[in-house]
Amino acid sequence: MTEEERLVYIQQKAHAEDELARRKEDMLTQFLKDKLQKEERNSTINRHKLTQQWRAVLRQTRAAELRRDIEIFCQTFERVLDRKDSVVKSLVSDLSEAEQQSSLALRAQLQCLDRLLELQKGRLVALELQWNSSLEELTSEYNTERQQILTQHQEDSAYLEDVNFALEQHYTEIESEARQDYQSTRDDIKNRNIEEKHALRIQLEGTVEELWRQFQQALQSYNEATEDRHIAFDTLRARDQCSAQEIDLQMRRLQKIQDSINALRSRLSASQKESEVSASDLRAAREEVTLNAQQLKAKLSLARAAERKQLANLTMQSNNNTKKLQDIIAKGERLLCLAELCRKLETEQEKVLPFYTPSLSAEEQNQGRANAMEPPFEELAQAMLDYSDLEKFWQRYNKVLLEHLCLEREEKVLSRENQQLRVLLKQYLDGITVSDEVLHERNPLLIVSRQSLQATPTSEAQTQKRHTVIEAAHVVQHTL
Secondary structure: OOHHHHHHHHHHHHHHHHHHHHHHHHHHHHHHHHHHHHHHHHHHHHHHHHHHHHHHHHHHHHHHHHHHHHHHHHHHHHHHHHHHHHHHHHHHHHHHHHHHHHHHHHHHHHHHHHHHHHHHHHHHHHHHHHHHHHHHHHHHHHHHHHHHHHHHHHHHHHHHHHHHHHHHHHHHHHHHHHHHHHHHHHHHHHHHHHHHHHHHHHHHHHHHHHHHHHHHHHHHHHHHHOHHHHHHHHHHHHHHHHHHHHHHHHHHHHHHHHHHHHHHHHHHHHHHHHHHHHHHHHHHHHHHHHHHHHHHHHHHHHHHHHHHHHHHHHHHHHHHHHHHHHHHHHHHHHHHHHHHHHHHHOOHHHHHOOOOOOOOOHHHHHHHHHHHHOOOOOHHHHHHHHOHHHHHHHHHHHHHHHHHHHHHHHHHHHHHHHHHHHHHHHHHHHHHOOOHHHHHOOOOOOOOOHHHHOOOHHHHHHHHOOOOOOOHHHHHHHHO
């Protein structure tokens, strides 16, 4: 075998081996593909079986959960219903108690009204008697005055007729003269008014033209000022349109979601039909109970509001009365404390004679009593009449006030005398003591100066004007 044939043989052999290897690879790939398809088919079938079984298990668990939820809801509904029943019973009991209390309050109010009516009837009877007596007195006075007035009227009417006749003749002449003057002045005023009317018309036309020009200027300035606002309004309107489109898109999405929810609700409605049949009866009963409870609650709230308002009024009145009474009690306690203090400070004479004897004579006292018995006409006198019981108190108060004023005056006099005595005592002490300050000042007891020793005309004139000097020691000795 030559070299070429050997090479050709080797190439053919390699080609055959390559072909065999390629066939094996093709067969292997085909086998693997078939196996893969079979495995995928089996996996899909198994997946469907698993999902089917899983759905059955989920349905069972979900049905159990729904049954438990329904039982829980039934228990809660029964518990709530029992609570509502207890609340209704408590409200009924409270309503009965409130009715009893209102009946008691009404009974007490009626008794108070009966007492007030009796008191008012007695007061009306007394007022009627007083009215009849005063009416009789007034009728008698009226008849007498009427007779006097009629006689006076007849005399006055006769006199007035005479005067009226004279006045008519006098005033007819005056009226004719006044009418002529009136016609002349009327024509003058009419002509003057026509001239003023023309002048005012010309002036008003000028003012109207000026106001129209000002109005046009104000309108132009307003348009210029509101131009920016118009532009802002256009931008806001464009933005509103964009937001409206977005709202439409969102509404469409919501509509799709709502459709899906409705589909789910339709599925759930099938399972809820059985429970709704039993729940509808319970709802009807619950609505009746709630309606009755609401009616009772409304009545109770109205009654409570009325009672609360009445209680608030009573509490406010009682608080005001208690505050007033506390103020009165505090004033009374303060007055009692002050009276105790004043009683401790009273002298023996004041304890024996607490009220001073008046300095008025018997006639003046009788005149004062007569004036006090007369009915007052002024408001201040009427107000003082209400406090007539405090007359003794005012007497003692005026006595104390007068004594206080006397003591103040006496204190001023004594303080003035004390000041004078202090000055005299200081002069005396300065005179009997010797110090640098005293020597520099004028000494009342001893005055030594060189000018007094010299005989000059001025010194002789001063000696003639000497004054009497009294020593301070002598004054203090005789005054103290």
